[in-house]
């Protein structure tokens with residue numbers, strides 16, 4: 001089941017006097033696929049870390065009707081899967097199989113059901129035969145795919161992806177877009193890879209300097225070049241590259 005997300009007036013600082021999120025409000029509908037763009041350091045990862053209570057700032061975040069707060073964390077962690085920007089933050093077991101089984105086993109699936117989920121998630125990420133591999137010996141792109149598999153294996157109602165397309169080759173990007181298209185969860189996707197993001201999202205939000213500068217359909221955002229630049233996207237670069245190389 002997909003849940004809506006309501007972020008209201010959320011502010012957060014890592015160090016006093018340096019706000020990273022400034023009064024962020026965003027309404028995400030159940031089952032929606034929303035993209036968030038913004039330059040490096042804008043606060044995108046910081047915002048995602050609030051969705052499952054890893055960070056908690058001033059203001060409110062609700063998943064469905066449940067407020068993200070200390071007492072709701074066990075339930076929230078079941079509802080919201082977060083794929084970290086850096087896979088090394090996600091992987092902590094000795095083998096790939098154990099990393100991917102961790103979520104399903106933790107959520108009470110039987111060993112057989114968990115094993116089936118591991119097989120399916122690894123298959124989706126083109127990781128057949130990796131079950132006994134040590135995650136720490138894998139390439140960055142492979143670790144990224146294991147991190148994605150750990151979350152897919154638990155089928156959460158909300159998935160927050162932090163730069164899911166980075167370090168993936170283009171075949172894997174297309175495969176991941178197919179998987180994203182089939183998920184019936186609510187998806188929040190932070191990405192600086194504009195083209196894959198456009199192909200999988202309904203709406204786009206622009207986060208810059210810790211503030212939501214705009215949120216609209218991807219057409220609305222794409223037509224506003226000033227807004228794109230604020231979001232860290234140099235649209236002239238794409239235009240020139242397409243003119244030069246894709247005649």
Ligand SMILES: Nc1ncnc2c1ncn2[C@@H]1O[C@H](COP(=O)(O)OP(=O)(O)OP(=O)(O)O)[C@@H](O)[C@H]1O
Nearest residue numbers: 014015020038039040041042043044045046047085
């Ligand atoms: N643990 C931390 N302690 C202190 N400051 C932090 C911490 N994590 C992030 N920051 C700072 O908060 C700001 C926002 O960081 P964040 O990682 O959310 O940006 P981002 O938009 O995800 O950037 P990127 O596109 O590079 O991933 C940055 O200025 C960063 O230096």
Ligand SMILES: [Mg+2]
Nearest residue numbers: 044045046085
């Ligand atoms: Mg980030």
